[in-house]
Amino acid sequence: MGGIQYICLLAFIIGASLLTTTDANSSRDVNAELNRIPASKWLQYVETALDSVNRQKRLEDNLLGSDITVKNGSLSHAQLLDTLPSLASKKDNKLALKILKSSLLVLNSECLPNNIDGDKCRSYLEQKPLPVGSSLRTECENSLKGNREGHHAFRRLLGSSHYRNGFYEMFLNVGRRETVPAAWSISKELYEPDHIQTSKQQTVDSNFNLALPQWAQFVEHDLSKPVSQSMSNGAPIECCSRDQINLQPRHHHPACAPILYKPGGKYDVPSCLNYVRSALAVADCNFGGAEQLNQATGSLDLSQLYGFTAAAERKLRVLEGGLLRSTPRGEFDNALLPIATDTEGPSFCARETIGDGTCFAAGDSRVNSSPFSILIYTIFMRNHNKVAAELKQRNHRWSDEKLFQAAKAVNVDIYRRVVIEEWLPEVLGQKMASEIRRKQPNRALEVSNEFAVAAIRFYFSMLPNELLNLTKDNVVYGTEKNNEYVFISKELPTKNLFELKEEIYKPKLQYTSQKLNNILESLLNQETMKMDAAYSGGVVWHKDTKPTHADILAFDIQRGRDHGLLPYYRYLESCVLSRPVESWKDFEHFIPSDVLDKLKTIYASWADVDLIVGGISENPVHGSVGPTFSCIISEQFVHVLQQNQQKAVQKHTELVEQYRHFNGTKLLCLSSGLSAVPQNIFQLPSARNQMVSCEDV
Incomplete structure (x- = not known):
């Protein structure tokens, strides 16, 4: 369908x-x-x-x-x-x-x-x-x-x-009140301890690089914050x-x-x-049941970078030259995000003592959730400041406020176009991504609960335990017998750049501009994990000992129940089947048999399967997610596109048009020190997706 x-x-x-x-x-x-x-x-x-x-x-x-x-x-x-x-x-x-x-x-x-x-x-x-x-x-x-x-x-x-x-x-x-399994036990049952030891073909996706889940998280930060x-x-x-x-x-x-x-x-x-x-x-002001609050703005406006309110945005500005705060101030190509003050620190990083490592500040408390997140926030901070500097050169009399708002409008427009024209087709498939542009939404423009706490969270399934050290000094590009354009790893001086579980809200890396370049280059060259129900050990806790890091899947299951999401089968009926689900057999066309067998041992009934569990268990179709999550994500972006159309008529329209040539490749080249990036920044380099020299963009 x-x-x-x-x-x-x-x-x-x-x-x-x-x-x-x-x-x-x-x-x-x-x-x-x-x-x-x-x-x-x-x-x-x-x-x-x-x-x-x-x-x-x-x-x-x-x-x-x-x-x-x-x-x-x-x-x-x-x-x-x-x-x-x-x-x-x-x-x-x-x-x-x-x-x-x-x-x-x-x-x-x-x-x-x-x-x-x-x-x-x-x-x-x-x-x-x-x-x-x-x-x-x-x-x-x-x-x-x-x-x-x-x-x-x-x-x-x-x-x-x-x-x-x-x-x-x-x-x-x-106790005996419910038949639903505990959230943590579901996560533990779905975890495969030998997931990393199985063949590479079975565990990784040879099409997508880690930029795809990285951008999914960034989009989530923009649209949704329960x-x-x-x-x-x-x-x-x-x-x-x-x-x-x-x-x-x-x-x-x-x-x-x-x-x-x-x-x-x-x-x-x-x-x-x-x-x-x-x-x-x-x-x-009526009586009624629980409805959860979304603290995010619900539109593609880079509020995660600039802040959700005018007051928050002002704290992030230099208030001179239209610039955002950075470290050090005045740098464009090599700048890092602003360092959180001692007072701000506990609102951005989970540290026992102030000054324990680097802690960055941005418009959203989730900026330090991982090095992937820090990197993409930095890219858009740099891009804003580069645009502001260019505008100041051409318009000497413009005030700080005018420069800032103009640079923000350009930055947001570039971001929106990369999300809608480049990222979304990789998630949904080209056909579905194109079709949603022609669909008119109803008047409700809010973010759906199902998108926020289930469908957009698919990216955690694709994250590996560690980011390998795949920088230009450690890989070369060449061909093999099947005429595939692949990277060939040399003996790596450092096996990996970081382990994800060690960096969640506790940045331990010594961040420099070169370190961010290394992360970006490796991210563009490393395969994602396959989209499935087996999360890597870095984002779930599968041991019977005292936990030392969070269990993301257990958290998502618990939050789905907190938010009162309907069971998975209700969305499968609505989005895909157009008829009632009557048994486990109705799931067979969408969920691999081995995963379905596991779900049968976890849940007493097919009617109890949580939306997040059913969604991540489905075989991907066309893009990177299964049909139920495709449905929910596409429905949300119909509303997002409508909001973009409403906001397109603004005083900076003519200026924004001057930057229409920007795409993902140009954005990464001009906001980093890389010498080349893939033509499609969300796919691995290959014969069909060759490296583009940053000198040519």
Whole structure:
């Protein structure tokens, strides 16, 4: 089925599901029952919820008094940086939690006693305004009138959520209550300990280089940032002890949903990885269920580099010559990102002590998530400053503000075109990437929950444990008997440039301009891991010992459940099959038999398979991902393209046109010290993708 068919079918299913969720008679019964609730009782539920919030503050005081906090340099600190909330996000979440608590009181006091299930109750409450005259209604209305820094709720592709109570209660593996397997156990079962020892053909993708997953992460940072909840005073929440074991119940914050794994012995203590539930958004001043907040702007605007707000952007500017801060100031070709100040450090790097290695600052707390990330942020910082310098030479009288905004417009346009015209076809395939340009989206331009916490996270499956030292001094290009244009490794003086697990939010490399050149050159020459359910050991924790780094797949599974994503089969039905899934057999055409057999041993039912697990298990089609993730990603980019069209009419349009000749090759050449790069920067060098001299671009 073609890409455009996926999107059309998805839109059809969305419309159909919204019409058929509850039959008319049932809706009338629910309305009749709940309409009997007097106004005084609605007000009482709100006031009781506010009292509950105050009681939670006392619990938080006890936690802080017991030193149950996130420690600098801990695994929880690194996880926090991935989901670091702003002050505005914390404020939105506090308000949203008050509304949710009010709604849960109605659920438990009115709906369930009258045999109205959670989904029907939620549908009713989402149309019910908060009581007029209540302090919560006033607070909500004032919030919606104010500057919310572009925050919005993630939208849901199929219109409904997947919670035990219809509102917020996660499906978890707790005692005998659930049949769903624990997130960490799924990750461990899917991990293949001999993955690296198997033949190279079985584990790596001979088409794509590591720039493809690198850019996927950068795009994710731009479009999506779910953030974690915080205590009432803004302090981060800790759900595990310093020894990485589960806390006593009296020390559990209500927002905790730690990722636990019990090795299996009778007296074994479960290992614990911190997971704090995502912050919630306020969409309107009605009752209702949980909807997660997106702190990112949701458009391709390089907000991860420039900041999500005007205030954040100003901190990153030199305020002279239209330049962004860099290290050292005034350098263009060899500049590094600005070094985080002592005050900024804990918001960018997971270090025990200030000054322990290099820590960079940018518009997003995720900049130091890996050397791959640091590199691409640096490339676009350099490009901005080079453009600003060129504009200043031609326009001596332009102010700093005019130079900055013009250089930013050019930089963003170059970035958008590389993403849409070069990166996206490698992810979706050329045909689907072209077709989405002709599709008109509905009016909702927000990022989908399914894209943010599942589909765009595919890139972690493609990352290796280490970046090999494949710089120009260590490789030569030549031909072999099959007329393939390949690199031939010499004896490497240094086997690898870094191990990924050692660098996540803890930059240990001695960063120089030459070091970044080495990383870029090696990245362009190294194959990705194959897109599959077996992540490399650098991003999952597969041992039965105390974890020393995070488990990305377990985290993504847990977050999908936190966000109430529907099971995998629902999206397969909507995007691909156009009919109901009835058994494991319906997965056979999309998931390799050996992986499917493994899923059958992990999950009690095909209906329980998590979206992220099903998506990464599919065979890639046309591009680098399977049909379900292709569908979700393409649907999102229909909306992204529409936003780009709306923003294209701007005062810098004529200037932007002067840089239309920029492509990925030119961007990398002019923003690095490399002498040559592949013509297609996302594919390995080959006879079909030859190296281009940077002198010729």
